[in-house]
Amino acid sequence: MVFRQLFDAPSSTYTYLLGDAVTGEAVLIDPVYEHVRRDAALLRELGLRLIATLETHVHADHVTGAWLLKQRLGSLILLSQAAGVHEADRLLAHGDRVAFGTRCLQVRATPGHTDGCLTYVMDDERMAFTGDALLIRGCGRTDFQQGSAGQLYRSVQQQILSLSPDCLLYPAHDYRGLTVTSVAEERRYNPRLGGDASLADFEGYMTNLGLPHPKLMQIAVPANLRCGRPESEAALPQEPTWAPLSFSFGGVWEIQPTALAERLAAGDVQVIDVREPSEFSDGFGHIRGARLVPLPELVARSGEIARDRPVVAVCRSGARSAQALVLLQKAGFNELANLAGGMLRWHAEAFPVEGAAHWRSP
Structure with missing residues (x-):
């Protein structure tokens, strides 16, 4: 399998490319609008064909590149049926599978950060892409966008930390430059959800975070409810016209x-x-x-x-x-x-x- 972890510095967002080396089919998880050119170039250079983009949730800190990639590469847009979005081609529910070539991802509903949060687990359960449900030694906030600390606690414990201890976990964000963790690490060391932390401990922790809202929230959320489609063609990235x-x-x-x-x-x-x-x-x-x-x-x-x-x-x-x-x-x-x-x-x-x-x- 072809695997690449890509990064957007302004929003500290990870985009993940998964490709089947046998058939050349690929998917992108959480693409960022400003990096559509980069991602398309990587696909071309690796000889891969993008068949779908997958969102872990409706993001509040960046605009997705899903719609623009669909226009340029013909890929389908997939995300949770609970997200309440427009422009999607397939709405996913817990237990669904997303195939690319000879490989596939298992869909697990992990609400709590938002209603539409999904975790994607590789068919061999050696890798999982947790979005904002579980971060490296942390988790997504629960104080807006239908957030619920109790729901997130149950999601993480039942759907993510129940995986094999050696399953590698890849989050949607990291703000310290960390790239990957494992189920065993988070069970032991996550200060919010690991160790002997109870639901009451977790709810108390999350209630007192006191974080400001993301700076781009008023722009990103409406745009992401349209799967990244701009409100006008004038907002589209300009391509060079003087030569191919x-x-x-x-x-x-x-x-x-x-x-x-x-x-x-x-x-x-x-x-x-x-x-x-x-x-x-x-x-x-x-x-x-x-x-x-x-x-x-x-x-x-x-x-x-x-x-x-x-x-x-x-x-x-x-x-x-x-x-x-x-x-x-x-x-x-x-x-x-x-x-x-x-x-x-x-x-x-x-x-x-x-x-x-x-x-x-x-």
Whole structure:
């Protein structure tokens, strides 16, 4: 099975990618709206097809990426029938199963933080995704969104801590950088729900938390009741329109050699080659019309680069030019792309070069 744990820093939210290596089918648990490009890039690079997004509950601290992923990748939206949402494709109840390829997740209702909280347990019960019902050495709050301390206590004890002691638990959030725990650890060390903590102990603890409401609650909850669908198209993330670009998991917009050749023929892009002078005039040569600005000089010479035309950065393999994009973004450039594969790919696809004294296959 393919497994990745992804993170959104502003809301301290974890998104989980689960993929079946046999069929290539995958699901995402708790995707975040601002990271749809990142998640789609990872799926593409791993050769996976997203069939569904799953929510552990209606979040109050971030907007889900479920609707946007559905528009871009055709994935279905799944969450609890008790959540009261619109735009969902399948509403889940306790005991349901969500299949992806040869694997599946068991659905366990774990209300208490909200009415619609679900925990997803892998078919072999070696991993469980607990949402906010159980955090690492903590749990979700119970003072808004239909919260109930008594209900949460019973949910955790009966549906999560009843799993095998070595079952790994992955929460929806962590605010200290912790990534995973286990049933055995939480049974022993969770200060709210572990050890000999009784229902009365837990209710007393939760009643006196005194936490402020999440800052984005008034925005996130209504949006998440629509599964992340924006109220207007104007709110949708803007994609580059000057060329067909792809977004990499490394956070870089890339242009393929064929697309760059078309844009060069149209004369509406500028190519900045960030290799050393010897590389520019020997070996691979350079792309016709490219301007040499070695990477160590790029920041100091950024004023030489026009800001009214898109910039494509180029190097031998695409590594140095990816760093060039970071520097150009900091310098205020907006329309940027990296030549995917660099001059290696350009040569491999037999596009013309200038200044090549010789070339050998790497």
